[in-house]
Amino acid sequence: PTYVSLIAGPSSTGDIGHRRVYGAHGPVEVHVVLVDNGRRRAAGDVLLREQLRCIRCGYCQFVCPVWGQTANNWGGSAYGGPMGVAWTAITEGVERGAALAMLCLGCGRCDLACPVEIPLSKVIWGLKERYVAKA
Numbered sequence: 001p002t003y004v005s006l007i008a009g010p011s012s013t014g015d016i017g018h019r020r021v022y023g024a025h026g027p028v029e030v031h032v033v034l035v036d037n038g039r040r041r042a043a044g045d046v047l048l049r050e051q052l053r054c055i056r057c058g059y060c061q062f063v064c065p066v067w068g069q070t071a072n073n074w075g076g077s078a079y080g081g082p083m084g085v086a087w088t089a090i091t092e093g094v095e096r097g098a099a100l101a102m103l104c105l106g107c108g109r110c111d112l113a114c115p116v117e118i119p120l121s122k123v124i125w126g127l128k129e130r131y132v133a134k135a
Contacts (some may be wrong), residue, residue: 007032018087042090047126051086058083060110060120066103074103082110082120089127098131 011025024108061081063065066074073082078091085104089097103126109119 038090038093047123047130048086048094050118050123051083051090051120052116054083054087055116056083057115059113059115063109063113065107065109066105070103075100082124084092085127086114086120094127094130095134098127098134101125101127102131104128 007030010022011019012022013025014020016119039052042044042052042079046114052053056079058081060083061072061075065080067081072080075081076088076092076097078084079087082104085100087097088100092097104121106125111122114120
């Protein structure tokens with residue numbers, strides 16, 4: 001990642017009488033909301049586990065001929081292109097992602113472009129196999 005974000009808790013300072021004072025420069029409390037969106041299920045799926053490493057940089061979109069020809073109308077509701085197909089399988093269900101996967105040409109350009117080396121064409125091919133097996 002290009003940045004690291006840590007949650008340190010409520011705002012505090014030691015500048016006032018050399019005592020720790022909370023809420024001096026910001027919130028007094030912190031609320032953490034964890035959203036799963038199918039990630040635990042994907043972690044147990046040999047095929048979709050790879051997609052959890054995605055940093056959503058979008059390089060796979062730019063090299064994808066299908067994404068280019070469809071004017072960003074191919075992929076999921078949150079992300080387009082090859083990564084959108086895989087993320088749709090995680091967040092909206094394998095059936096929905098597999099249906100989108102059928103448009104993939106299988107050229108493998110997304111594999112070459114991915115900076116974290118996710119084998120997107122393998123993931124998409126696996127989704128196609130699942131789609132055909134259910135038909």
